[in-house]
Amino acid sequence: MVQNKAFLYKAVPDGWPVPGKDLSVEDIGFDETAPPPPGGFTTKNLYATYDPSQRGRMRDPSIKSYTPAMTVGKPVVSVHVLGKVLKSDTPKIKEGAIVLIKGYYTEEYSAVPESALDRTAVIDPKPGVPLTAYLGALGMTGMTAYGSLHEIGQPKPGDVILVSAAAGAVGQTVGQIAVQEGLHVIGSVGDDRKLDFIINELGFTSGFNYKKENISDAVKRLAPDGIDIYYDNVGGELLDVALQNMKDFGRIVACGTISTYNNSGASGAYGVKNYSSVVRKRLRWQGFIVYDPNIIRWEKERDEKVARWIADGSFKSVDFFTHGIDHAVDGFLGMLKGENLGKSILKIADP
Amino acid sequence: MVQNKAFLYKAVPDGWPVPGKDLSVEDIGFDETAPPPPGGFTTKNLYATYDPSQRGRMRDPSIKSYTPAMTVGKPVVSVHVLGKVLKSDTPKIKEGAIVLIKGYYTEEYSAVPESALDRTAVIDPKPGVPLTAYLGALGMTGMTAYGSLHEIGQPKPGDVILVSAAAGAVGQTVGQIAVQEGLHVIGSVGDDRKLDFIINELGFTSGFNYKKENISDAVKRLAPDGIDIYYDNVGGELLDVALQNMKDFGRIVACGTISTYNNSGASGAYGVKNYSSVVRKRLRWQGFIVYDPNIIRWEKERDEKVARWIADGSFKSVDFFTHGIDHAVDGFLGMLKGENLGKSILKIADP
Ligand SMILES: NC(=O)c1ccc[n+]([C@@H]2O[C@H](COP(=O)([O-])OP(=O)(O)OC[C@H]3O[C@@H](n4cnc5c(N)ncnc54)[C@H](OP(=O)(O)O)[C@@H]3O)[C@@H](O)[C@H]2O)c1
Numbered sequence: 001m002v003q004n005k006a007f008l009y010k011a012v013p014d015g016w017p018v019p020g021k022d023l024s025v026e027d028i029g030f031d032e033t034a035p036p037p038p039g040g041f042t043t044k045n046l047y048a049t050y051d052p053s054q055r056g057r058m059r060d061p062s063i064k065s066y067t068p069a070m071t072v073g074k075p076v077v078s079v080h081v082l083g084k085v086l087k088s089d090t091p092k093i094k095e096g097a098i099v100l101i102k103g104y105y106t107e108e109y110s111a112v113p114e115s116a117l118d119r120t121a122v123i124d125p126k127p128g129v130p131l132t133a134y135l136g137a138l139g140m141t142g143m144t145a146y147g148s149l150h151e152i153g154q155p156k157p158g159d160v161i162l163v164s165a166a167a168g169a170v171g172q173t174v175g176q177i178a179v180q181e182g183l184h185v186i187g188s189v190g191d192d193r194k195l196d197f198i199i200n201e202l203g204f205t206s207g208f209n210y211k212k213e214n215i216s217d218a219v220k221r222l223a224p225d226g227i228d229i230y231y232d233n234v235g236g237e238l239l240d241v242a243l244q245n246m247k248d249f250g251r252i253v254a255c256g257t258i259s260t261y262n263n264s265g266a267s268g269a270y271g272v273k274n275y276s277s278v279v280r281k282r283l284r285w286q287g288f289i290v291y292d293p294n295i296i297r298w299e300k301e302r303d304e305k306v307a308r309w310i311a312d313g314s315f316k317s318v319d320f321f322t323h324g325i326d327h328a329v330d331g332f333l334g335m336l337k338g339e340n341l342g343k344s345i346l347k348i349a350d351p
Numbered sequence: 352m353v354q355n356k357a358f359l360y361k362a363v364p365d366g367w368p369v370p371g372k373d374l375s376v377e378d379i380g381f382d383e384t385a386p387p388p389p390g391g392f393t394t395k396n397l398y399a400t401y402d403p404s405q406r407g408r409m410r411d412p413s414i415k416s417y418t419p420a421m422t423v424g425k426p427v428v429s430v431h432v433l434g435k436v437l438k439s440d441t442p443k444i445k446e447g448a449i450v451l452i453k454g455y456y457t458e459e460y461s462a463v464p465e466s467a468l469d470r471t472a473v474i475d476p477k478p479g480v481p482l483t484a485y486l487g488a489l490g491m492t493g494m495t496a497y498g499s500l501h502e503i504g505q506p507k508p509g510d511v512i513l514v515s516a517a518a519g520a521v522g523q524t525v526g527q528i529a530v531q532e533g534l535h536v537i538g539s540v541g542d543d544r545k546l547d548f549i550i551n552e553l554g555f556t557s558g559f560n561y562k563k564e565n566i567s568d569a570v571k572r573l574a575p576d577g578i579d580i581y582y583d584n585v586g587g588e589l590l591d592v593a594l595q596n597m598k599d600f601g602r603i604v605a606c607g608t609i610s611t612y613n614n615s616g617a618s619g620a621y622g623v624k625n626y627s628s629v630v631r632k633r634l635r636w637q638g639f640i641v642y643d644p645n646i647i648r649w650e651k652e653r654d655e656k657v658a659r660w661i662a663d664g665s666f667k668s669v670d671f672f673t674h675g676i677d678h679a680v681d682g683f684l685g686m687l688k689g690e691n692l693g694k695s696i697l698k699i700a701d702p
C-alpha cells in the first residue's frame with residue numbers, strides 16, 4: 001500500500017460547499033503490487049480538470065439531470081483526468097502511455113476498470129502542442145466552445161460577439177476562436193487583471209469589468225450598433241442587458257448560468273425581463289450540452305483547427321494550475337469564485 | 352360627399368388607450384363622385400381585422416420597431432381591410448371585385464393609391480371557404496400560426512404542445528393545426544367559456560383556465576411527462592412554468608408577449624426565472640415576425656392545407672365580430688382585454 005490522496009465528496013452541499021464537511025482531501029490508499037483490473041489498467045495521475053459542472057453533480061441523486069449525481073463518500077469526479085499508465089491488462093493501452101480519461105476520480109493513483117475504456121483516449125501530442133491543451137482547448141472545454149459557437153452562434157467575419165466569463169476556460173476559448181475567425185470580440189470579466197489579459201494577451205477587440213462599470217452602459221459603449229452573438233456563460237443581469245442590445249436575428253448561445261449555481265432554491269433567482277426581445281428581434285436562443293450530437297459533430301474540425309492555431313502560436317492554451325492534491329478543495333472553490341484565468345487544472349504530479 | 356366614418360388614432364396612449372382622447376370614431380367624408388386615385392381604386396369596406404400588433408404601432412414614432420408607428424390624426428391601420436371595389440383605374444382590379452388590402456385604414460370608404468397595389472389581393476373564395484377566413488386562418492393570423500409552428504416548433508405526431516391565449520386568433524389556429532397533425536394539444540385560456548370551446552368545438556386534447564387554477568399545477572397535471580413545444584403568445588408567468596416543464600430538446604415558439612403590451616416602462620415587467628432550463632434541457636427558443644422569409648415560405652402549403660381542412664369541415668374559421676364601425680373603439684379594447692373568441696373582426700358593412 002502506498003499513499004493515495006483523493007479529493008473526496010463527503011456530503012451534498014447546501015449552497016456554497018463547506019471544506020471539511022462537504023469536501024476534503026484524504027488518503028484512500030493504493031495497492032501498487034496488485035494487478036490491474038481485468039481488461040483495465042492502473043495510472044499515476046498527473047492532472048485533473050476543474051469544471052463548474054462538477055458543482056451540478058454534487059446534488060441529491062433523486063434530482064434528475066443530464067449528468068449523474070456524484071456518489072457521497074467517493075472521490076470527486078473530474079471531467080478529465082490525465083495520467084501515466086502503470087500496468088495494463090488491455091492491448092489497447094500500453095504501459096507508460098499518457099491517457100485522458102473522461103469523468104473519472106480525482107486521486108493520485110487509479111485502478112481503471114474495463115468499463116471505462118470507451119472514455120479513455122491515448123494522447124500523443126502534436127508538435128508544438130502542450131500536454132495540458134488536451135485538458136482545455138483540445139478537451140471538453142474546447143469542444144464546448146468550438147461546437148456551440150459554430151452550431152448555434154453561426155459566426156460570420158465582422159459579427160459582433162459578446163462573451164461573458166470571458167477569461168474563464170470556455171470564455172477565453174470562444175473569444176480566441178472568434179478572434180481567429182475575424183469577429184469583433186467583446187469580453188465581460190470580473191477583474192481588471194482579466195480584462196488586461198483578454199485584450200492584450202488574447203487579442204479580444206475590447207472588454208469591460210462588470211464589477212466596476214454599469215453593464216448596460218458598457219455594452220452600449222462597446223457595441224453601439226448591437227450584438228450579433230451573445231455567448232452566455234453566466235445568466236443573470238448581463239443576459240438581460242444582452243437581450244436588450246441584440247441585433248435583429250441575433251443568436252444567444254446558452255452555455256451556462258454560473259451566476260445561479262450556488263443559489264439554493266429558485267426563489268432568489270434573477271428574473272430576466274427583456275425576453276420580449278426574442279419576438280421583436282427574432283432571436284434564436286438555444287442551449288446545448290457538449291456531449292449532444294450536434295455539438296460533437298464539430299470535433300474533427302476542432303481538433304484540426306485548434307491544434308494548428310496552437311502550434312503556429314496564434315492561439316493560447318491558457319492553464320490555471322492549483323499545485324498539489326493537498327490544495328484540491330481550495331482550487332475547486334477558487335474556480336467557483338472565479339479566481340481562475342483560463343482552464344482550471346489541478347496538478348497532481350509532474351509529467 | 353357621403354358620410355365616411357373612420358376609426359381614428361388621435362393620440363399616443365400611455366398604457367391603456369383612452370376612448371375619446373386616444374381613439375375615436377369620426378366622419379372624415381368621402382367624395383363618391385371623384386375618380387379613383389391614378390392607378391388605384393376606391394372601395395366600400397366590409398371588414399377590418401383587429402390585431403394586438405396595432406397596439407404596438409400606437410407609439411411615439413421615434414421608437415423604432417419592425418412595423419412603422421401609426422400617424423396621429425389618421426385612421427387606425429388594420430392588418431387586413433376587406434372591401435368591394437367601387438371604381439378602378441387599374442386593369443389588375445375590376446369594379447365589383449372583393450379585395451384584401453394589407454395594412455390599410457379602418458374606414459367605411461377608401462381611396463386606395465397605386466402604391467398600395469402590391470399589398471392588395473383579389474379574393475376568389477374556394478367552395479366551402481367563407482370570405483372571412485381570408486381575414487383569419489387564410490390571412491396573416493393563419494400565416495403566423497402555420498409558418499411559425501412548422502418553422503420553429505417542428506411538430507411531430509404525438510408531440511405535446513402547450514398553446515397560450517388558446518382561444519385567441521393565433522392560438523386557436525395553432526391548436527387546430529396541431530390537432531390536424533396528430534399532436535397532443537393543451538390550451539391555456541382566461542375563461543371557462545373559452546375552455547369549453549377549445550375542447551368541445553375545436554378538438555383540443557385538454558386545457559385549463561389560468562385565472563382559476565394554479566398554472567404550475569395545471570401544466571403538471573395535463574402534461575405529466577413534459578412539453579415538446581410551447582407556443583407562447585403571452586410571456587409572463589406561464590412562460591416561466593413552461594420553461595420548467597419542457598422536455599429535453601423542446602422548442603419555444605416566441606410569437607408574442609401580450610401580457611406585457613399595456614405596461615408602460617419595463618420596470619413593471621415580469622422577470623422570467625427558469626431560463627437556466629434553456630441550457631439544461633437544450634431548448635431552442637426562437638422569435639419571428641410573420642413577414643420574415645422563413646415564415647412566409649410556408650404560405651403556399653398553408654393556403655392549400657388550411658383551405659382544404661376548412662372546406663372539408665375539419666377546421667373551423669372562428670370569427671368574433673364587432674358589428675358596425677360606431678363600435679370600433681370598444682371592439683379594439685375588447686380584443687386587448689381578451690374578450691374575443693377566435694379572430695376579432697370589425698364588420699363595417701354587409702357583403
Ligand atoms: N453546456 C455545456 O456543455 C457546458 C460545458 C462546459 C461549461 N459550461 C458552462 O460554461 C460556463 C463557464 O465554464 P468554464 O469552464 O469556463 O468555467 P470557469 O473557467 O470556472 O469560468 C467561470 C467564470 O465565471 C465567472 N463567474 C463565477 N461566478 C460568477 C457569478 N456569480 N456571476 C458571474 N460570473 C461568475 C468567473 O469569472 P469573472 O471573474 O470574470 O466573473 C469565472 O472565472 C459555466 O456556466 C459552465 O457551467 C457548459
Ligand SMILES: NC(=O)c1ccc[n+]([C@@H]2O[C@H](COP(=O)([O-])OP(=O)(O)OC[C@H]3O[C@@H](n4cnc5c(N)ncnc54)[C@H](OP(=O)(O)O)[C@@H]3O)[C@@H](O)[C@H]2O)c1
Pocket residue numbers: 279402403404492495516517518519520521522539540541542545584585605606607608609610611639640641642686687688689690691693694695
Ligand atoms: N410574431 C408575429 O408575427 C405575430 C403575428 C400575429 C400575432 N402575434 C402575437 O400573437 C399573440 C396573439 O395574437 P392574436 O391575434 O391571437 O390575439 P387575440 O386574438 O387578441 O388573442 C389574444 C388573447 O390573449 C389573451 N390575453 C390578453 N391579455 C392578456 C394578458 N394580459 N395576459 C395573458 N393573456 C392575455 C386573451 O385570451 P385569454 O382570455 O385566454 O387570456 C386574448 O383573447 C399576441 O401576442 C400577438 O402580438 C405575433
